[in-house]
Amino acid sequence: MADDVFVRITREFKGERADLIPVLQKIQSIYDYLPREAIAKTARWLKISENEIFGVATFYTQFRFMPRGRHHVKVCLGTACHVKSGEQMLEVAKRRFEIEPGETTKDGEYDLERVVCLGCCALAPVVTLDDKIYGQMSVLKLQGILDEQQKT
Ligand code: FES
Structure with a gap:
């Protein structure tokens, strides 16, 4: 995930924990899943661990962690x-x-x-x-x- 894409996704948010789900939704709307690299960038941006993001995201069935199949x-x-x-x-x-x-x-x-x-x-x-x-x-x-x- 290119840095400029991440900046474009996050620029309308404040960088607060409450932004996590909407940011993940935006990432998924672009890639159709949550690339590992995007989760790492989100973790650094929100100053929370990747594990915490996985924990939250797996709770919601809407999120995928792998590209879709054919x-x-x-x-x-x-x-x-x-x-x-x-x-x-x-x-x-x-x-x-x-x-x-x-x-x-x-x-x-x-x-x-x-x-x-x-x-x-x-x-x-x-x-x-x-x-x-x-x-x-x-x-x-x-x-x-x-x-x-x-x-x-
Ligand atoms: S519950 Fe399966 S189609 Fe409605």
């Missing part, structure tokens, strides 16, 4: 999806890709996200792959979709 998988764990075994769908995706939500596979192909509601609760449990919505998922259905996807 394909995006979202598993809904809103109430309707949760009661219809959404957690099992998340487990399938985690095992398949060997990543946790918010991470990207080593080859950069897939990222995984846990979301709160995709707005189609009648189809619960719901998973999306890129722009496509898959409803009434089961473990077997999801495995089949991921098998097909990974063949391409």
Whole structure:
């Protein structure tokens, strides 16, 4: 992250602790994740530790610490999806890709996200792959979709 970009991001803030979240949001809006270097610069600027920033940022599911993958998988764990075994769908995706939500596979192909509601609760449990919505998922259905996807 270039110094001038960081200066541009922070110049409208006072450099107080309360600026942390809005500054991280700005950084993420530019890079689509929080680069390590940007966290280090933010820590120096706010005079707090990088660990503290990680601690705060990991509390909010909106922040990512890795670049996105080429394909995006979202598993809904809103109430309707949760009661219809959404957690099992998340487990399938985690095992398949060997990543946790918010991470990207080593080859950069897939990222995984846990979301709160995709707005189609009648189809619960719901998973999306890129722009496509898959409803009434089961473990077997999801495995089949991921098998097909990974063949391409
Ligand atoms: S709770 Fe999953 S789509 Fe609404």
